[in-house]
Amino acid sequence: MQPFIRNHQYNLIKKQVGLLQQACATVADPKIVESVRSNMQFKLTEAFPEASIEALQIVLRGIELGTAPEFQLYLASLETCRIPFETGTEQQLKKLFPKIKKLKLPDLAALDRKAISYLGWSDIAANKLFIVYxxxxxxxxxxxxxxxxxxxxTCFVCNRQTEVGLFTALTKSRPANASPDYYKAIGNYMCADSVVCNGNITDTAPIEQFLNNVVK
Known part of the structure; x- marks a missing residue:
C-alpha cells in the first residue's frame, strides 16, 4: 500500500492511542473503556475522509487493542504508511525567498521528513523565522x-502549551488605493521549536488559514 498517513494524522493516532491505553490500564468500568474506543473510532474516521476502506481498516486496528505491547506494535506497523514531507531541494527552497540573498537553510539531510507537517527554521542573528508548507x-x-x-x-499551530514566541509576517494583499507605504502585519504565538510543534500538531487547518491570510 502507498503511504497515506500525514504527520499530523499520525500524531492524532498517537494521541488517541495514549488515551485508550490509559483507560485500559486504569479504568475498571468496561462501559467507560468502550466509550473511549468509540470516540477513538470517530476521531480517526473523521481524520481520514478520503482514505480507502483498506487504509481505514489499517488505522482502525488500534481500537481493539488493550495492552501496552499491542499498542507499541500497532504504532510501529504504521511507519511504512507515513508520508514523508517533500522539502524540495535547496535551490527550490531558495526560490521561495528571492529577497533573501544569503538564506541560511536547515540541514535537510538530517530531517526526519515523516515527522514534519511544515518546515520551519530560525535565523537567530536576523531574528527571523521561515516557514515552508x-x-x-x-x-x-x-x-x-x-x-x-x-x-x-498556547501555540496557534499545534494548540499545545509550549515555550512560544510572537511570529509576525507581512501580508501580500493590498487594498486597491493603498499608498506605497502601506503594509499589514499578521501575528500569532507559536512554538519556539518547530520540532516540538511538528510533534504535537494534529490539525493543519490553523497553519493553512494563517498562510492563506499572508500569501493571498
Missing part, C-alpha cells in the same frame, strides 16, 4: 519576525 498543492514560503517570550503559552 505545501499549500493547495504547491510549496509556499513565508518569513517573519520571531520575538521570543521566554515563557509558555
Amino acid at each position: 505545501p499549500l493547495d498543492g504547491r510549496l509556499v514560503g513565508i518569513e517573519g519576525r520571531f520575538t521570543a517570550t521566554n515563557k509558555k503559552g
Whole structure:
C-alpha cells in the first residue's frame, strides 16, 4: 500500500492511542473503556475522509487493542504508511525567498521528513523565522519576525502549551488605493521549536488559514 498517513494524522493516532491505553490500564468500568474506543473510532474516521476502506481498516486496528505491547506494535506497523514531507531541494527552497540573498537553510539531510507537517527554521542573528508548507498543492514560503517570550503559552499551530514566541509576517494583499507605504502585519504565538510543534500538531487547518491570510 502507498503511504497515506500525514504527520499530523499520525500524531492524532498517537494521541488517541495514549488515551485508550490509559483507560485500559486504569479504568475498571468496561462501559467507560468502550466509550473511549468509540470516540477513538470517530476521531480517526473523521481524520481520514478520503482514505480507502483498506487504509481505514489499517488505522482502525488500534481500537481493539488493550495492552501496552499491542499498542507499541500497532504504532510501529504504521511507519511504512507515513508520508514523508517533500522539502524540495535547496535551490527550490531558495526560490521561495528571492529577497533573501544569503538564506541560511536547515540541514535537510538530517530531517526526519515523516515527522514534519511544515518546515520551519530560525535565523537567530536576523531574528527571523521561515516557514515552508505545501499549500493547495504547491510549496509556499513565508518569513517573519520571531520575538521570543521566554515563557509558555498556547501555540496557534499545534494548540499545545509550549515555550512560544510572537511570529509576525507581512501580508501580500493590498487594498486597491493603498499608498506605497502601506503594509499589514499578521501575528500569532507559536512554538519556539518547530520540532516540538511538528510533534504535537494534529490539525493543519490553523497553519493553512494563517498562510492563506499572508500569501493571498
